[in-house]
Amino acid sequence: MGSPKPGRTPGLVEDQTLQRIRRTLGNGIEPPGLRDDAAVLDVPGDGPLVVSVDSVVEGVHVDLGLCSPADVGWKALMGALSDLAAMGARPLGALVALCVPESTGDGAVTLGVMEGVAEASRETACPIVGGDVSGGDVSGRGALMVAVTVLGTVERGTAVPRHGARPGDVIFVTGPCGASAAGLRELRLPGGDAPGDSSLAAAYRRPRARLADGDTARLAGARAMIDVSDGLALDLHRLADASGVGFALDAVPVAEGATLEEALGGGEDYELVVVIDPGDVEGYRERCAAAGLRVPSTIGVVRTDPAERRLGGQELDRLGWQHALG
Amino acid sequence: MGSPKPGRTPGLVEDQTLQRIRRTLGNGIEPPGLRDDAAVLDVPGDGPLVVSVDSVVEGVHVDLGLCSPADVGWKALMGALSDLAAMGARPLGALVALCVPESTGDGAVTLGVMEGVAEASRETACPIVGGDVSGGDVSGRGALMVAVTVLGTVERGTAVPRHGARPGDVIFVTGPCGASAAGLRELRLPGGDAPGDSSLAAAYRRPRARLADGDTARLAGARAMIDVSDGLALDLHRLADASGVGFALDAVPVAEGATLEEALGGGEDYELVVVIDPGDVEGYRERCAAAGLRVPSTIGVVRTDPAERRLGGQELDRLGWQHALG
Numbered sequence: 252m253g254s255p256k257p258g259r260t261p262g263l264v265e266d267q268t269l270q271r272i273r274r275t276l277g278n279g280i281e282p283p284g285l286r287d288d289a290a291v292l293d294v295p296g297d298g299p300l301v302v303s304v305d306s307v308v309e310g311v312h313v314d315l316g317l318c319s320p321a322d323v324g325w326k327a328l329m330g331a332l333s334d335l336a337a338m339g340a341r342p343l344g345a346l347v348a349l350c351v352p353e354s355t356g357d358g359a360v361t362l363g364v365m366e367g368v369a370e371a372s373r374e375t376a377c378p379i380v381g382g383d384v385s386g387g388d389v390s391g392r393g394a395l396m397v398a399v400t401v402l403g404t405v406e407r408g409t410a411v412p413r414h415g416a417r418p419g420d421v422i423f424v425t426g427p428c429g430a431s432a433a434g435l436r437e438l439r440l441p442g443g444d445a446p447g448d449s450s451l452a453a454a455y456r457r458p459r460a461r462l463a464d465g466d467t468a469r470l471a472g473a474r475a476m477i478d479v480s481d482g483l484a485l486d487l488h489r490l491a492d493a494s495g496v497g498f499a500l501d502a503v504p505v506a507e508g509a510t511l512e513e514a515l516g517g518g519e520d521y522e523l524v525v526v527i528d529p530g531d532v533e534g535y536r537e538r539c540a541a542a543g544l545r546v547p548s549t550i551g552v553v554r555t556d557p558a559e560r561r562l563g564g565q566e567l568d569r570l571g572w573q574h575a576l577g
Numbered sequence: 578m579g580s581p582k583p584g585r586t587p588g589l590v591e592d593q594t595l596q597r598i599r600r601t602l603g604n605g606i607e608p609p610g611l612r613d614d615a616a617v618l619d620v621p622g623d624g625p626l627v628v629s630v631d632s633v634v635e636g637v638h639v640d641l642g643l644c645s646p647a648d649v650g651w652k653a654l655m656g657a658l659s660d661l662a663a664m665g666a667r668p669l670g671a672l673v674a675l676c677v678p679e680s681t682g683d684g685a686v687t688l689g690v691m692e693g694v695a696e697a698s699r700e701t702a703c704p705i706v707g708g709d710v711s712g713g714d715v716s717g718r719g720a721l722m723v724a725v726t727v728l729g730t731v732e733r734g735t736a737v738p739r740h741g742a743r744p745g746d747v748i749f750v751t752g753p754c755g756a757s758a759a760g761l762r763e764l765r766l767p768g769g770d771a772p773g774d775s776s777l778a779a780a781y782r783r784p785r786a787r788l789a790d791g792d793t794a795r796l797a798g799a800r801a802m803i804d805v806s807d808g809l810a811l812d813l814h815r816l817a818d819a820s821g822v823g824f825a826l827d828a829v830p831v832a833e834g835a836t837l838e839e840a841l842g843g844g845e846d847y848e849l850v851v852v853i854d855p856g857d858v859e860g861y862r863e864r865c866a867a868a869g870l871r872v873p874s875t876i877g878v879v880r881t882d883p884a885e886r887r888l889g890g891q892e893l894d895r896l897g898w899q900h901a902l903g
Binding site: 287304350380383396477 | 614616617618626628631632634637638659660661664666672673674678707708709711712720722727729731736738739740802804
């Protein structure tokens with residue numbers, strides 16, 4: 252924490268807490284950016300840098316009644332890494348800015364969030380190279396916020412954009428959608444009907460960035476990609492907007508236990524929408540099999556008319572995150 | 578705004594607002610990270626990447642009664658860039674995560690913050706390459722928060738750490754301290770005695786990262802550096818801690834209108850503490866003059882005993898940010 256600014260939360264600043272954060276994040280090795288003003292990193296190969304930032308805010312993206320501080324940390328890093336996955340990039344490192352207004356004073360929330368960050372960091376081999384911790388204001392006002400910046404790289408000229416889809420291309424999704432939204436619905440059920448350890452609850456609390464899937468799609472020549480962070484329908488619309496095309500879907504893979512609406516409009520599944528030339532489809536499937544990945548599902552084709560946006564015979568609304576949780 | 582998650586602040590999501598943000602930040606050119614899931618950047622030369630993250634939180638670091646949303650945006654970017662200055666690194670780009678819980682609905686606070694970010698971006702030639710905007714939660718709880726990640730580079734092996742100070746080295750500071758704290762004090766005076774356009778108020782609202790000063794000190798062979806973000810005394814103690822040394826100060830340059838306590842304990846001056854071998858002092862001064870920079874002030878020397886931390890004949894307390902604003 253190059254420059255920790257603790258506000259009025261005394262427990263948060265104690266050297267002991269900061270040292271515990273460092274140990275949590277560094278696996279015993281002090282991360283470079285937690286020692287100097289900034290971290291000095293090598294970018295391996297001659298590829299460009301691929302960067303993105305994503306935030307998780309209590310009361311907006313997460314409810315601390317439904318998931319733990321560690322879940323919040325995990326979700327924040329995975330959500331940011333999903334943007335790298337959607338470019339076909341490999342992670343090099345991440346920086347975490349944390350604001351904890353309602354600390355317990357002993358830094359329990361801070362340490363909890365950082366523990367989840369550290370778990371996701373190990374899971375994805377993405378080291379934490381910098382951070383900043385802030386307390387809240389005098390009044391205790393303010394929500395927990397975690398902003399994660401991810402740094403990655405990719406072979407020069409191969410990053411997969413949103414805007415590359417062409418009429419006739421085949422649209423895939425890397426797995427069934429809606430599990431995270433269904434998990435949230437389960438967790439919100441009153442009266443203990445929400446088994447916190449169900450696979451749907453886990454999908455909500457511990458989503459995974461599809462880094463291997465994105466890399467494989469890139470190597471197979473994917474022309475456009477986007478991750479399902481806000482909803483399959485909304486994110487597909489965004490890809491089509493960026494590419495200036497339409498689409499016709501004939502299928503939507505729905506996660507077990509989820510509804511069709513959750514599959515189309517539920518956020519944070521982090522499956523990837525992959526758009527690929529028909530001639531590359533066979534090679535893409537073979538690469539997925541060779542990499543031990545789930546077989547991606549064909550869901551439709553890209554159309555010339557940007558106004559054509561349909562599922563079966565019906566127009567597809569821009570169903571997305573705000574609707575699912577509204 | 579790879580994946581804007583607006584919460585329940587409808588005005589914030591409107592495409593029009595997001596487009597205005599893009600125009601504000603991009604000078605008419607759409608920043609790369611605001612279009613795809615992530616930005617793809619070249620790292621020029623063969624130098625490593627230098628990265629840091631810093632946050633500004635309403636009620637902790639800033640008071641919106643004393644500065645505008647644009648000031649907050651400016652301060653957030655400059656504070657993060659100051660960490661690059663303290664390594665002697667040049668900025669390549671920045672990513673901005675913004676949480677605006679109490680939006681006016683038309684996105685005025687969001688746009689104000691982004692305008693200040695854009696001004697600081699132009700001032701430092703540091704493009705904004707990515708961002709994320711979040712609204713607040715249902716209850717309107719939460720404080721404005723801006724987290725800025727900066728990316729920079731430096732010739733390989735020349736980044737200046739905190740830990741390089743050796744006994745006998747000369748300690749410089751790049752300019753007088755305390756102006757920002759004095760400006761905050763002025764702005765807090767009741768009854769209109771606080772001229773918002775004074776140079777002290779400007780020092781508080783529009784601080785500058787000493788990028789050229791840091792680069793020059795690096796080229797002159799500086800052995801250790803730190804920026805005065807939390808207080809000259811506290812930051813100097815941190816540098817001494819990292820280097821395992823003590824120090825003896827014989828002077829502290831106090832900004833006009835500031836007190837000695839503000840100079841020692843006031844944060845956000847962003848002057849640099851530069852530690853340099855006695856043999857390199859003359860060359861350092863010459864380089865500063867040639868670059869048109871202010872002449873840095875000698876403030877003391879590095880001592881062998883880590884327990885020796887004094888100003889004149891007295892022990893120097895770890896005066897810093899939380900004290901000055903407490």
